[in-house]
Amino acid sequence: MEKITGAQALxxxxxxxxVDTIFGYPGGAIMPVYDALYDYKDSVRHVLVRHEQxxxxxxEGYSRLAGKPGVCMVTSxxxxxxxxxxxxxxxxxxIPIVCITGQVTGEALGTDAFQEAPIIGIVTxxxxxxxxxxxxxxxxxIVAKAFHIATSGRKxxxxxxxxxxxxxxxxxxxxxxxxxxxxxxxxxxxQKKLKRAAALLNNAxxxxxxxxxxxxxxxxxxxxxxxxxxxxxxxxxxxxGLSSLPKSHQLYVGMLxxxxxxxxxxxxxxxxxxxxxxxxxxxxxxxxxxxxxxQAKIIHVDIDYxxxxxVIPAEVAIHADAKEFLAQLTPFIKSKxxxxxxxxxxxxxxxxxKVVADAELYPKSGEIRMAEVVxxxxxxxxxxxxxxADVGQHQMVAARYYGFETPxxxxxxxxxxxxxxxxxxxxxxxxxxxxxxxIAIIGDGSFQMTLQELGTIMQEKLSIKIIILNNRHLGMVxxxxxxxxxxxxxxxxxxxxxxxxxxxxxxxxxxLVQDRRTxxxxxxxxxxxxxSYLLDVMVRRDENVFPMIASGAGVDEIxxx
Amino acid sequence: xxYILNIKSENAPGTLYRIxxxxxxxxxxxxxxxxxxxxxxxHISHFTIEIFLAPHLMAKLIKQIDRVVEVxxxxxxxxP
Numbered sequence: 001m002e003k004i005t006g007a008q009a010l011x012x013x014x015x016x017x018x019v020d021t022i023f024g025y026p027g028g029a030i031m032p033v034y035d036a037l038y039d040y041k042d043s044v045r046h047v048l049v050r051h052e053q054x055x056x057x058x059x060e061g062y063s064r065l066a067g068k069p070g071v072c073m074v075t076s077x078x079x080x081x082x083x084x085x086x087x088x089x090x091x092x093x094x095i096p097i098v099c100i101t102g103q104v105t106g107e108a109l110g111t112d113a114f115q116e117a118p119i120i121g122i123v124t125x126x127x128x129x130x131x132x133x134x135x136x137x138x139x140x141x142i143v144a145k146a147f148h149i150a151t152s153g154r155k156x157x158x159x160x161x162x163x164x165x166x167x168x169x170x171x172x173x174x175x176x177x178x179x180x181x182x183x184x185x186x187x188x189x190x191q192k193k194l195k196r197a198a199a200l201l202n203n204a205x206x207x208x209x210x211x212x213x214x215x216x217x218x219x220x221x222x223x224x225x226x227x228x229x230x231x232x233x234x235x236x237x238x239x240x241g242l243s244s245l246p247k248s249h250q251l252y253v254g255m256l257x258x259x260x261x262x263x264x265x266x267x268x269x270x271x272x273x274x275x276x277x278x279x280x281x282x283x284x285x286x287x288x289x290x291x292x293x294x295q296a297k298i299i300h301v302d303i304d305y306x307x308x309x310x311v312i313p314a315e316v317a318i319h320a321d322a323k324e325f326l327a328q329l330t331p332f333i334k335s336k337x338x339x340x341x342x343x344x345x346x347x348x349x350x351x352x353x354k355v356v357a358d359a360e361l362y363p364k365s366g367e368i369r370m371a372e373v374v375x376x377x378x379x380x381x382x383x384x385x386x387x388x389a390d391v392g393q394h395q396m397v398a399a400r401y402y403g404f405e406t407p408x409x410x411x412x413x414x415x416x417x418x419x420x421x422x423x424x425x426x427x428x429x430x431x432x433x434x435x436x437x438x439i440a441i442i443g444d445g446s447f448q449m450t451l452q453e454l455g456t457i458m459q460e461k462l463s464i465k466i467i468i469l470n471n472r473h474l475g476m477v478x479x480x481x482x483x484x485x486x487x488x489x490x491x492x493x494x495x496x497x498x499x500x501x502x503x504x505x506x507x508x509x510x511x512l513v514q515d516r517r518t519x520x521x522x523x524x525x526x527x528x529x530x531x532s533y534l535l536d537v538m539v540r541r542d543e544n545v546f547p548m549i550a551s552g553a554g555v556d557e558i559x560x561x
Numbered sequence: 562x563x564y565i566l567n568i569k570s571e572n573a574p575g576t577l578y579r580i581x582x583x584x585x586x587x588x589x590x591x592x593x594x595x596x597x598x599x600x601x602x603x604h605i606s607h608f609t610i611e612i613f614l615a616p617h618l619m620a621k622l623i624k625q626i627d628r629v630v631e632v633x634x635x636x637x638x639x640x641p
Contacts (some may be wrong), residue, residue, distance in 0.1 A: 120575060123584045129630045130575075148628055183633060306624035 003170040006162065007036035009269045012173055013143035019071050021062060023055040027075025028115055030102030031166035047431065047460055050452035052079050054424035058088020059097040061388065061428030064411045067219070069096040069150045070428055077115030082124065085418055088126040090157040090417025093240060094217060096150035099159040105183045105242055106163045107133045119161050128156035131395055134163050136171035148461045152182060152276040154304035155217055176237060176256045185305055185319055193318050197299045198318065198332035200421045207340045208271035210256060213240035214278015215302060221407045222325035225249065227326045228280040231333045234342050235334065236264035238279050241315055241406035253345040258549045259396040262558060263348030269556040270294050277301040278322040281311040282415065291554030301325050318428040320467045355560040356546050361401065370394055371470045374401040376523050377439060377467070385437040386411065386429055390422035390446035393475035396545045398441045412428030420449030427453060430462045444496050454506040457532050464532040467528050468499055471541045479544045503534040562616050563640035566623070568608040572598050580608065583625050589614055595617040606635065611640060
């Protein structure tokens, strides 16, 4: 068999996994792989990010739209450590990404060599799996294993660290060992539990379906819709579940959690049977755990059995893939109509609209509100754009007011809450979904954490629309200081640079919007522009996001003011 | 409550570190630890770990250990 280098074996292995895009940043310890990549310029698109954290977030954004793992590749030491935030983010949100890091030579390992970091030791707690390759012959099998682990069961990030000598080493490329055996859990009571779940739901007076990211991850959107339509069940979404059911769906009742909608939270404590699927009862969803749905019989379905009974004890705990489970459950569900029960959600909607939404969606005077910007974007794109939101008030406002109509349309950092996520994630999203309108909605604080990725957008000529909701503050922290820390505003004001000049420097057309009359025309110009476009929108500086479940309060203590 | 964990895993570098990391995350101290390869042909190691833990946390922890890719089997019982 002809011998090739480890670096060439890595490229062949990646191609075998269907990789056509790599987000990366070269450096000393990964140079042999970059040299091999040079020969694959036509089949692999390498996107040169401006900071390795951006590579990890871009891989996440790519994965969310492509439905396959995003791949990032960086050098050893600081290159690898800069990935960590993105890896931890992918771990929290179950996003499959494959990270490849260069490493110093096998001989230099553990000697504090130049740009050596013990990356396996650093990322072990925040990866699903990681492995250090010190010998080229391992490469085909380890790459196959990495992709399999990243995408099977509960998805997540994996990391392969490759020493520089293994990249140079000659090996026979043997890809015959592709089988990866992972243990699988077989539940002998599965059928029984399925029927018990159906019986509970069929006999429920006030049934309630809660769905999360698991729906999008298993592509169960149509199964979910068929299931709730048959049973007439109201359904509420977690932050990462958004867009898995169209907001206009008659059975969709809103978002759960700290800044979710009024009714979905209030009525969590009135439902008699709750089916929670593809969600993990995050503390931002449950509020005070002891006050969470004590009256309800809970059916919890998750692909990760370690999530079952972790936070909220379930009456029926089912370890299953959301898509398969829903397809099997629906035939047992009786056609019903729960209009009186759903009417209670609508009543709360009305109250929320009157007290909170109307004023911020349709203000007549004063400074621009975040909500009206999101409303206009939603109307002008008919709810069909991909919204990539960063972390903070703007993220909650985008979640609350964008009218998602199509799946995979809300990409944001949920579990880890990583500021700086949106701009690089939008790069990955646009590359995975070039035909979709990708709109990054970012706060002024978050934008400044990763704004160097404007360079990537410029170089790759990506048509990404960027809206900065600029309140000159770290708004969410400011809100908490106002509400819970006696208005002691401690380091939340930001003196910002001129974002328009920054955009100019990257040749990205841009506008500053300070006045309500110019907002809608500016959005029109942004959306009709061919390439990327940045809008810096000055919004009210002391806005608070409501409804809100205060930290430590129960879901039914949600406040409108 | 004192518990003994019995864990079988692939005999691979980093597995002990990953399991110990799950204990560290909850600030659980290891009282005693024994690791040995028990199946040379299939490269299977056996871990015996003694820890103190509140009973309601034990069932959650063992699932998180069992979830580790390299782990093939994990169980616990109360220490005598």
